[in-house]
Amino acid sequence: MKEIRQQKKQPEVIRKRILEQATILVSQKGISGVSIQNIATAVGITKGGVFHHFPNKKNLIEEMFNQIILDLDQTVEYLIKRDQTEYGKFTRAYIHSSFIHQIDGVVSAWSALSMTMITEPTFNKIWMEWLKNRLSQHAETDSHPDLELLRLAADGLWLQSITGVIDDEQCSKLEDDLLNRTYLT
Structure with a gap:
């Protein structure tokens, strides 16, 4: 008789x-276009399986948003530590991270971050708090108005790239141009 082996549960993976x-x-789709059933189907579990980890959609979206901010923060910190030039260090990390943050090569986490803030403005406060704290930490190196303009330009460039107004090649060239301008004083 064959022994039936039950697959080990991996709650953290799920x-x-x-x-x-x-x-x-x-x-x-934004927050309103997301259902627990869609998520469950995509993951290959039941709705109850989703509710086992998250009591409701609001809690799931909050956790998702916080995870994106945490991942972004870790990416920015990693890039800052690798940067040898003090002036504009945070700005370069911010610009670079906005174009590399993807999940399974499919979607930019920035897209989810933006769509969450657009469709549910209460999340803007969390984003603004993160940005304010980072700018405060890097006030010595990144408070110049030119660097603020470059960060805002990166936000616009990112939006243009995801909406298809500019292609990947143009985006890459413009991103490089923005990064190069962060070294100018």
């Missing part, structure tokens, strides 16, 4: 996949 699918769906 939780991560739920958050990833929520991020993908939010980036495509």
Whole structure:
């Protein structure tokens, strides 16, 4: 008689996949276009499986948003530590991270971040708090108005790239141009 082996449960893996699918769906449809059923189907579990990890959609979206901010913060910190030039260090990390942050090469976490803030403005406060704290930490190196303009230009460039107004090649060239301008005083 064959022994039936039950697959070991991996709650952290499932939780991560739920958050990833929520991020993908939010980036495509905004918060209102996301359902627990869609997430469950994409992950390959039941709605009850999603509710096992998150008591409701609001909690799931909050956790997703906080995870994106945490991932972004870790990416920015990593890029800052690798940067040898003090002036504009945070700005370069901010610009660069806005174009590399993807989930499974499919979607930019920035898309989900933006769609969350656009469709549910209460999340703007969390984003603004993160940005304000980062700018305060890097006031010595990144408070120049020219660097603020470059960060805002990067936000606009990112938006133009995801809406298809400019192609990947143009985007890459313009991103490089923005990064190069962060070295000018």
